[in-house]
Amino acid sequence: MHSVVIVGASGYAGAELLRLCLGHPGLEVVGATGASQAGEPIAALYPNLVGAVGDRRFDRVDDLDLAAADLV
Secondary structure (H helix, E strand, O other), rough: EEEEEEOOOOOOOOOHHHHHHOOOOOOOEEEEEEEOOOOOEEEHHHHHHHHHOOOEEEEEEEOOOOOHHHHH
């Protein structure tokens, strides 16, 4: 399994990439950044992802160890 961080997940393209990665059996989303949405629940912005993200929140890019992820 590959670990993934989605930078810009609060935008349209980033949200679609997040949705696709969450549904992929070979990927584990370990971070999803959203500069203006940092700290906010992902499902509050994208209710269609509530089943996949649960109570996960958007991360600040500075709070993540990007070098530890397989894909960014």
